[in-house]
Amino acid sequence: MKTLITGAGGQLGREIKSLIPDALTPAKDELDLRDPEEVYSYLLREKPDQIFNCGAMTDVDKCETERMDALKINALSPVAMARYASRFSSRLIHFSTDYVFDGGRGNYSEDDIPDPINYYGKSKLLGDFAILPVPNSIIIRTSGVFGNKMNFPLFVYRNLKEGREIRAIESFYSPISARNLARASVELNNMHFNGLINVSGERISRYEFAIKIAKHFNLDQNLVKRSTEISGGRARRPRDSSLCIEKAKKIILWDFHSAESNITYIGEI
Ligand SMILES: NC(=O)c1ccc[n+]([C@@H]2O[C@H](COP(=O)([O-])OP(=O)(O)OC[C@H]3O[C@@H](n4cnc5c(N)ncnc54)[C@H](OP(=O)(O)O)[C@@H]3O)[C@@H](O)[C@H]2O)c1
Numbered sequence: 355m356k357t358l359i360t361g362a363g364g365q366l367g368r369e370i371k372s373l374i375p376d377a378l379t380p381a382k383d384e385l386d387l388r389d390p391e392e393v394y395s396y397l398l399r400e401k402p403d404q405i406f407n408c409g410a411m412t413d414v415d416k417c418e419t420e421r422m423d424a425l426k427i428n429a430l431s432p433v434a435m436a437r438y439a440s441r442f443s444s445r446l447i448h449f450s451t452d453y454v455f456d457g458g459r460g461n462y463s464e465d466d467i468p469d470p471i472n473y474y475g476k477s478k479l480l481g482d483f484a485i486l487p488v489p490n491s492i493i494i495r496t497s498g499v500f501g502n503k504m505n506f507p508l509f510v511y512r513n514l515k516e517g518r519e520i521r522a523i524e525s526f527y528s529p530i531s532a533r534n535l536a537r538a539s540v541e542l543n544n545m546h547f548n549g550l551i552n553v554s555g556e557r558i559s560r561y562e563f564a565i566k567i568a569k570h571f572n573l574d575q576n577l578v579k580r581s582t583e584i585s586g587g588r589a590r591r592p593r594d595s596s597l598c599i600e601k602a603k604k605i606i607l608w609d610f611h612s613a614e615s616n617i618t619y620i621g622e623i
Pocket of ligand 1: 365366367382407410413451453496497503
């Protein structure tokens with residue numbers, strides 16, 4: 355079984371690679387997702403039996419200004435992968451985002467209709483549309499992935515450890531560690547699950563999550579200050595992009611979702 359992992363240096367890709375060590379993990383200069391035609395040629399050359407597409411342009415503000423790159427990486431390269439997977443009956447495991455929703459309501463299920471409010475969400479949604487018709491494919495929709503690069507939980511942990519005050523907003527999401535997400539994704543693939551599924555943590559506000567991180571690591575929770583400002587960045591952010599994970603909980607029978615199960619990972623990054 356030949357496996358390809360794109361974006362293997364990213365938060366999620368790195369964890370999937372540790373579960374499938376013999377996978378092909380091309381560097382950016384060997385497989386550039388800004389070049390969908392080259393992606394297709396690469397796939398024809400390498401003929402993987404399964405693809406974990408962890409590569410993406412995930413900088414939400416950058417996607418707003420560098421739209422052509424966002425479109426190519428998040429949507430058009432997935433089209434190339436979908437074309438290959440359909441033609442050669444390869445499995446395709448793709449990752450989507452809670453940012454396909456406008457964040458007006460939260461707790462979004464697999465049946466809710468996306469309505470993105472920023473270009474990252476739009477480009478990712480186009481990618482989802484490309485993968486949906488592929489017979490042997492999974493679209494794993496997730497939220498607040500945290501791993502080896504700077505992210506909100508790590509920012510909270512490192513600052514509190516140094517005794518610095520931080521501000522956390524009262525916006526909701528469903529954070530999950532890259533390790534739990536990787537394990538759940540590989541498991542779903544091994545059981546030949548097909549279709550769209552939400553895999554994330556439990557719904558929580560960033561403020562509450564910061565407090566839980568402080569408590570877990572015995573850090574001073576008084577350093578966590580509430581903020582109402584949603585973003586200083588260029589792109590708009592959804593206020594509540596949390597995902598409903600009831601479907602995944604029936605299929606994945608270990609605790610991938612609780613805050614506790616995910617927070618422990620922060621101390622190991
Ligand atoms: N992070 C989150 O909070 C979050 C939330 C919801 C959904 N997701 C989705 O989950 C998946 C994994 O996210 P992640 O957090 O692991 O992202 P990440 O850490 O940003 O990793 C993305 C990977 O893609 C690579 N990449 C970017 N542009 C590329 C290009 N032109 N050619 C080849 N590779 C390229 C990056 O390489 P460089 O680092 O060298 O650029 C990086 O290795 C993505 O589909 C993302 O949309 C993430």
